[in-house]
Amino acid sequence: xxxxxxxxxxxxxxxxxxxxxxxxxxxxxxxxxxxxxxxxxxxxxxxxxxxxxxxxxxxxxxxxxxxxxxxxxxxxxxxxxxxxxxxxxxxxxxxxxxxxxxxxxxxxxxx
Amino acid sequence: xxxxxxxxxxxxxxxxxxxxxxxxxxxxxxxxxxxxxxxxxxxxxxxxxxxxxxxxxxxxxxxxxxxxxxxxxxxxxxxxxxxxxxxxxxxxxxxxxxxxxxxxxxxxxxxxxx
Numbered sequence: 174x175x176x177x178x179x180x181x182x183x184x185x186x187x188x189x190x191x192x193x194x195x196x197x198x199x200x201x202x203x204x205x206x207x208x209x210x211x212x213x214x215x216x217x218x219x220x221x222x223x224x225x226x227x228x229x230x231x232x233x234x235x236x237x238x239x240x241x242x243x244x245x246x247x248x249x250x251x252x253x254x255x256x257x258x259x260x261x262x263x264x265x266x267x268x269x270x271x272x273x274x275x276x277x278x279x280x281x282x283x284x
Numbered sequence: 285x286x287x288x289x290x291x292x293x294x295x296x297x298x299x300x301x302x303x304x305x306x307x308x309x310x311x312x313x314x315x316x317x318x319x320x321x322x323x324x325x326x327x328x329x330x331x332x333x334x335x336x337x338x339x340x341x342x343x344x345x346x347x348x349x350x351x352x353x354x355x356x357x358x359x360x361x362x363x364x365x366x367x368x369x370x371x372x373x374x375x376x377x378x379x380x381x382x383x384x385x386x387x388x389x390x391x392x393x394x395x396x397x398x
Contacts, residue, residue, distance in 0.1 A: 177326075209389075216288075216375065216391040217327070262326050270315060270379060271340060272387070274326030 175200040175267035179275035187283050188255055194248040194278050196237075196263035205266040206230075206239055206246040211277070212259045220248075220261070258282045286310065288390035290376050296396045302364035305393045308357070309378030315339075317387065318351055318361050319375040327375055333359065366397045 180195040198206065208220040208230070221230030226241035235250045246263060263275040289308040297303050309316050315334050319327035330349065332339040336356040344351070348367070353359040363370055373394050377387040 217377075217389040219387070264326070269332070269339060270387075271317075271329055271332060272327075274328070276324070276326050 175204060175265060175273050177263050177265055177273055177275040179263050179278055183279035183281060185281045185283065186253060189252045190282075192248070192250045192253045192257070192280065194261055194263075194280070196246045196248065196275060198244050198246065198263075198265050200244075200265055200267060203241065204268075206237070207264045207266070207272070208235070208237055208246070208248050209262040209264060209274075210259045211262065217262065253280075253282045255282045255284050288376055288378055288388050290374075290390035290393055292393055293391065294394045294396075296398060297366055299368055299397050300365040302362065303366055303395060304360050304362045305374050305376075305395075307359045307361070307376030307390060309359075309376070310388055313378035313380055313388075314356075315379045316353055316359050317377045317379075318359070319377065319389075321373040321375055321392070323372070330361070363395075366395075368397050371395055371397045 176199050178197050205224045207222045209217045210220045211217050221232040223230040223239035226239050229238045237246050237248045258281050260277045260279050262277045264272045267273050291306050317332050318330045320330050321327040330344045331341040331351045333353045336353050351361045373392040375389050375392045377389040379387045
């Protein structure tokens with residue numbers, strides 16, 4: 174079935190560093206792709222989305238491009254802040270608006 | 285607009301006890317979802333409602349879990365009897381019918397079964 178794979182392990186980096194979180198997917202057809210963020214003690218929030226190949230989603234300095242050739246949707250940010258510390262989930266819509274999530278990546282930004 | 289409301293925020297119960305969670309979606313959102321998020325994992329869909337009808341409950345452990353959305357608005361999820369492995373955060377979400385634009389999630393109910 175449709176699934177999402179995120180890179181293993183937490184990510185720890187210094188403030189103003191470049192962030193990349195890898196996400197690849199397996200799906201029939203071309204699902205919509207999403208990144209959700211979960212700040213400590215809060216619910217999941219939609220960060221950005223892309224609905225078709227080559228679309229670029231962007232929000233709050235984060236970007237991700239829907240790459241059909243590599244079945245990827247990597248999340249990037251050029252200069253992270255301490256406030257970006259959170260758990261980031263990649264997800265796809267695998268029909269009828271059901272979401273399949275990756276395991277998530279904890280991001281810790283050190284001042 | 286008001287977000288997705290869930291209660292309680294936290295619940296601790298002993299195994300074999302029963303528990304219920306409540307969710308009120310965003311006004312006008314026809315579709316409501318319950319997800320289970322076990323620590324260290326991504327959320328997993330348990331059940332999806334469209335208005336008051338079930339669209340998908342294929343991953344709901346029906347021997348112990350039940351859910352209802354009687355008037356097509358708020359919903360309850362029940363576990364009876366609870367097992368240790370049910371310890372998780374239970375997330376409710378809602379969406380309009382334009383599904384490609386993502387959901388709005390509630391803050392969740394953290395269940396601990398001891």
